[in-house]
Amino acid sequence: MPDAATFKFDGVAVPISGEDTLLDALLRHDIHPTGGGCLCFGGDCPHCIATVDGISYVRTCQTPATPGSTVIPHPPGGDPPLPPNAGTEPVQMRHEHADVVVIGGGDAGMAASADAEKGGKRTAILDARHGAEVIGIYAGPLVVARTASGMRHVMCDEVVVATGAAEIQPVCPGADLRGIFTVRAAERLHSRGIDLGTVVAVGTGPQGVPATVVSGELVRLEGEERVEAVVVSTGQGEERWPCESAVVGLGFTPRDALYRMADGLPVSVVGAAAGTATIPPCPPAGVVCPCAGVTVEQLQAVWERGFHEMELVKRATLAGTGTCQGGVCLPYLRSFLADRGAELQAPFTARPMTRQLTMGEVAAGQELRTHPRTPLDGVHRSLGARMDRIGGWWRPWTYGDTAAECAAVRHRVSLGDVSTLGKMVVSGPDAEAMLQRIYPTDIATIKPGRSRYALMLNERGYVFDDGIVARVDETRLLLTFTTGGASLAEMWIRDWAAPFDVRIMNTTMSLGAINVTGPQARTLLHRAGLATDLPYMGHTEAIVAGVPCTIFRLSFTGELSYELHHPTDRSVELWERLTELGEDLEIMPHGIEALTRLRLEKGHILIGQDTDFDSTARRLHHDWAINLDKGDFIGRQAVIRTNQIPLDKMLVGFVTDEQASFEGAVLWHDDRYVGYITSAAWSPTLDKGVALGWLDVVDGALPDHVQVAGLIATRAPLPFYDPEGVRARA
Amino acid sequence: MLESPALGLQPLVATRVVARPDVLDRLDPGEGLALRTAPDEVLVVGRTSIVVDDDHAIVFDDTGWAGVWLTREQAAPLLATACEFSLPTDRPALVQGMVAQIAAKLWLEPDRVLIAVPVATAAEFAARAARLTGAALQ
Numbered sequence: 001m002p003d004a005a006t007f008k009f010d011g012v013a014v015p016i017s018g019e020d021t022l023l024d025a026l027l028r029h030d031i032h033p034t035g036g037g038c039l040c041f042g043g044d045c046p047h048c049i050a051t052v053d054g055i056s057y058v059r060t061c062q063t064p065a066t067p068g069s070t071v072i073p074h075p076p077g078g079d080p081p082l083p084p085n086a087g088t089e090p091v092q093m094r095h096e097h098a099d100v101v102v103i104g105g106g107d108a109g110m111a112a113s114a115d116a117e118k119g120g121k122r123t124a125i126l127d128a129r130h131g132a133e134v135i136g137i138y139a140g141p142l143v144v145a146r147t148a149s150g151m152r153h154v155m156c157d158e159v160v161v162a163t164g165a166a167e168i169q170p171v172c173p174g175a176d177l178r179g180i181f182t183v184r185a186a187e188r189l190h191s192r193g194i195d196l197g198t199v200v201a202v203g204t205g206p207q208g209v210p211a212t213v214v215s216g217e218l219v220r221l222e223g224e225e226r227v228e229a230v231v232v233s234t235g236q237g238e239e240r241w242p243c244e245s246a247v248v249g250l251g252f253t254p255r256d257a258l259y260r261m262a263d264g265l266p267v268s269v270v271g272a273a274a275g276t277a278t279i280p281p282c283p284p285a286g287v288v289c290p291c292a293g294v295t296v297e298q299l300q301a302v303w304e305r306g307f308h309e310m311e312l313v314k315r316a317t318l319a320g321t322g323t324c325q326g327g328v329c330l331p332y333l334r335s336f337l338a339d340r341g342a343e344l345q346a347p348f349t350a351r352p353m354t355r356q357l358t359m360g361e362v363a364a365g366q367e368l369r370t371h372p373r374t375p376l377d378g379v380h381r382s383l384g385a386r387m388d389r390i391g392g393w394w395r396p397w398t399y400g401d402t403a404a405e406c407a408a409v410r411h412r413v414s415l416g417d418v419s420t421l422g423k424m425v426v427s428g429p430d431a432e433a434m435l436q437r438i439y440p441t442d443i444a445t446i447k448p449g450r451s452r453y454a455l456m457l458n459e460r461g462y463v464f465d466d467g468i469v470a471r472v473d474e475t476r477l478l479l480t481f482t483t484g485g486a487s488l489a490e491m492w493i494r495d496w497a498a499p500f501d502v503r504i505m506n507t508t509m510s511l512g513a514i515n516v517t518g519p520q521a522r523t524l525l526h527r528a529g530l531a532t533d534l535p536y537m538g539h540t541e542a543i544v545a546g547v548p549c550t551i552f553r554l555s556f557t558g559e560l561s562y563e564l565h566h567p568t569d570r571s572v573e574l575w576e577r578l579t580e581l582g583e584d585l586e587i588m589p590h591g592i593e594a595l596t597r598l599r600l601e602k603g604h605i606l607i608g609q610d611t612d613f614d615s616t617a618r619r620l621h622h623d624w625a626i627n628l629d630k631g632d633f634i635g636r637q638a639v640i641r642t643n644q645i646p647l648d649k650m651l652v653g654f655v656t657d658e659q660a661s662f663e664g665a666v667l668w669h670d671d672r673y674v675g676y677i678t679s680a681a682w683s684p685t686l687d688k689g690v691a692l693g694w695l696d697v698v699d700g701a702l703p704d705h706v707q708v709a710g711l712i713a714t715r716a717p718l719p720f721y722d723p724e725g726v727r728a729r730a
Numbered sequence: 731m732l733e734s735p736a737l738g739l740q741p742l743v744a745t746r747v748v749a750r751p752d753v754l755d756r757l758d759p760g761e762g763l764a765l766r767t768a769p770d771e772v773l774v775v776g777r778t779s780i781v782v783d784d785d786h787a788i789v790f791d792d793t794g795w796a797g798v799w800l801t802r803e804q805a806a807p808l809l810a811t812a813c814e815f816s817l818p819t820d821r822p823a824l825v826q827g828m829v830a831q832i833a834a835k836l837w838l839e840p841d842r843v844l845i846a847v848p849v850a851t852a853a854e855f856a857a858r859a860a861r862l863t864g865a866a867l868q
C-alpha cells in the first residue's frame with residue numbers, strides 16, 4: 001500500500017487502509033497498542049487504549065484512523081503523562097431535548113426507537129459506533145454523550161438502554177499475550193482482510209474464520225510475547241493446541257452499566273443488554289482486572305480478610321474502578337465470590353462516567369458564575385478603576401488613590417456606586433405585620449418618610465443580613481439588604497410571606513443607586529435641585545439633576561450622606577451631572593477599598609466579613625437593634641435564651657500604633673489564642689491602625705490588650721471616628 | 731453600559747407589576763406584551779404606566795431589562811447549545827430558566843423568540859451567546 005495515508009504510532013508510520021479504525025491499521029501491521037491482552041473491538045476492555053493526538057485513554061478500536069494522527073502507547077503499568085499544553089479551545093456542548101433517548105443503534109435499539117416513534121414520541125438514538133458515546137445518565141433524565149465535535153446533553157422523559165452485550169475476556173495465565181481475540185474481534189479482522197494465521201478457538205468459534213475449535217476449559221495461553229498455544233482442560237487432562245492466534249468464545253455479559261447507574265429514573269433496558277449474564281468458571285489464577293492489575297491471588301487475600309460482598313471487594317482491591325469500569329473483571333468477581341460460597345451477587349454499582357473524559361469535556365458548557373455589572377460599570381472603567389468581583393458583582397475596588405478617595409469623603413464630597421445593594425418593595429394590608437414578624441426592630445414605630453437600620457435574624461437568633469427598612473405609607477415599605485446577602489434575604493422574606501396579604505417586588509437589578517457622601521454633599525444636592533433637606537434617616541422622592549430619585553439620608557461612611565435610588569437607564573446621566581456640579585468642590589469617586597476603610601473607622605460591621613454563622617446581636621454589640629418588647633419575631637426566643645448565657649466572645653474594636661494588623665490575623669493573650677481580626681486598615685484620619693475582631697472572654701472579662709502579628713492591639717470603644725455621630729447627622 | 735452588538739440586546743421598555751393573581755388575570759396590557767412571570771407578577775413589555783385594579787399593587791416602570799427578538803431560525807443555534815431546559819411545543823409560551831447559565835426569559839411565538847435578561851447581565855449574556863453560537867455544533 002505505497003500510497004496509503006498514514007498515522008504515527010510511537011514514531012512509526014502506520015498505513016491506513018479504507019475505513020480502518022486505528023486498531024485495524026495497527027493489527028494489520030502486527031502492532032498491539034498496549035503490547036498484549038485480548039482484543040474485543042467492542043470498547044469493553046482496556047487492551048487497545050492509547051494516547052491519540054494528545055488525548056489519553058482513547059479506545060483505538062472505536063476510533064477511525066485519521067491520516068496524520070499521532071498515537072502514543074501508554075507506559076506499561078503506569079498512567080500516561082499529562083499533556084504539556086491542553087490548548088485553549090473549549091470543548092463545545094449542545095443541549096438537546098427528546099421524548100425518548102435510545103442508547104444503542106442495533107436491532108433492539110432500532111426496534112425501541114420505532115415503537116416510540118409510532119407512539120408519536122420524538123426519539124434520539126445515540127450510538128458509539130456512530131460517534132455518540134454515552135458516558136452517563138443523570139437525574140432528569142439527562143443523557144450525556146461524547147462526540148468528536150463536543151458534548152451532547154440530551155434532556156428527555158425516558159431512556160432505553162440497548163447497548164448489547166460484551167464478550168467475556170479470558171482470565172488465565174498468558175491472557176496478556178499478543179494474538180488473543182474475542183470471537184467478534186476475530187470475525188471483524190478476518191472480514192477486513194487481516195491475516196490471523198493459524199487460529200485455535202476455545203468455546204464458541206468465530207463464523208467464517210478458518211479455525212480449529214477446541215472444547216474444554218481454558219487453562220492457560222502459552223507463548224513468549226505472542227500466543228503460541230492454547231491449553232485446555234478436558235476430562236482426560238490438559239490438551240495443548242499450537243496456534244498463531246487464539247480466539248475465545250466464553251459467553252456474554254450484558255453491557256448494562258448505563259442502566260445500572262440510573263436507579264430510580266425512567267430508564268429501561270432491552271435486547272442483549274437485558275440478557276442473562278454468563279458466569280464463567282472461577283479462574284484459579286491470572287489477572288482478573290487488567291486495569292488495576294488485580295489478580296486472583298489478591299482477590300483471595302481480601303476474601304480471607306473478610307471482604308465477602310461485591311462492593312467491599314471492589315473497594316478493597318480497586319477491581320472495576322479502572323478504564324473499562326468492570327468490563328473485564330465483573331463476571332469473574334461474581335464467579336469468584338460464588339465459588340467461595342457466597343451467593344451469586346448482583347453487579348456492583350455503576351456510576352457516571354463510563355468512559356474517561358478530558359477535563360475539557362467535563363467542563364464543556366460550564367461557565368463561571370455570572371457577575372452582574374452595575375449601570376455605571378462603563379463609567380468606572382473609563383475612569384481607570386480597578387474592577388473586582390465583590391459580593392457577586394463587578395465593582396470598582398479603587399480608582400487608583402484610595403487615600404485621596406477617603407480624603408474626599410472626609411473633607412469634601414464623593415460619589416460611590418451602591419447600585420448593588422439589595423432593594424425590595426413590600427406593599428399590602430399585611431406589609432407591616434409581615435415585617436414585624438421578620439425583623440427584630442419595631443416596624444410599627446417607623447413613621448412614613450423615615451427609615452431605620454435593621455438586622456435580619458434566623459430562627460436561632462443569628463444575624464445573617466442587615467439593611468434599612470423605610471416606610472412610604474401605612475401599607476408600603478422599602479427594604480435594602482447587603483450586596484452579597486440580597487438573594488438570600490429575598491428568599492427568606494418570600495418564605496415567610498405566605499400567610500400575609502402582601503405584594504413583594506425585588507428591584508435590586510432595576511434600580512441604580514449613587515451614594516453622595518461628605519461634608520459638601522448637601523451643597524452638591526442643592527445645586528442638583530434638591531430644594532429641601534432631609535432629616536437623618538429620612539427619605540423622600542425628588543428630582544435630582546433632572547433624574548427622579550428616591551433619596552435616603554443615612555450614612556455608612558460616617559459623613560453626611562444621601563443615597564439616590566433611580567432608574568438604571570438614568571445612572572450615567574445622574575453620575576456625570578453630579579460630577580460636573582461638584583467640580584469646584586473637588587468631587588471625586590470612591591471605590592470599595594475606600595468605603596470599607598471609612599466604614600471601619602466608623603465601626604460599622606460588614607455582614608459576612610465581620611460576622612460568622614454564630615453571630616448574635618449581643619456578641620456584635622448590636623443589642624440596640626433588637627426590640628424584645630414589640631412582640632414575636634423570628635429568632636426572638638433564641639435571643640431571649642442566649643441572652644441568659646454568659647458572653648464567651650464579642651466583636652470589638654482594636655487600635656494599633658505604627659501599622660495596621662490584617663484580616664485573619666490571630667489574637668494572642670499570654671500565649672493563649674483569644675480570637676482573630678475580621679477587618680483591619682490604617683486610618684489616616686486617626687493616624688492609627690484600626691480593626692474589628694472576635695475576642696474571647698478570658699477569666700470573665702475581655703482582655704484590654706492582645707498581641708496580633710507582632711503588634712500590641714489595644715481594645716478601643718466603637719466607633720473609632722466621630723463617636724457622637726455628629727458628622728453623619730450634620 | 732449595554733455592549734451586546736453580536737446579539738443585538740437592547741434595553742426594553744417595560745413595566746413590572748406585582749398584584750393579586752386574580753387582578754393580573756384580568757390585566758389589559760393594551761399594545762404591550764404581558765409576560766406572566768409568576769402568579770403575582772407580570773412583565774409588560776413595550777408599555778409603561780399600567781393601571782391595575784389593586785390598591786396595593788406595585789407598578790414599576792422597569793428599565794432593568796434588555797431583550798432581543800430573533801427569528802426562530804436565528805434563535806435555534808443559541809437555544810440548541812445554551813438552553814438547559816426543554817422548550818414547550820405550544821406557542822406562544824413563556825419559559826424561564828438558565829440560558830448560557832444566565833437567568834433568562836424566553837417568549838416563544840410561532841415564528842420568533844424574545845430573549846430577555848437583566849441589563850446587569852446582558853453584556854455577559856451576549857458574550858456567551860456569541861461564543862456559543864460562533865462555534866455551535868454542526
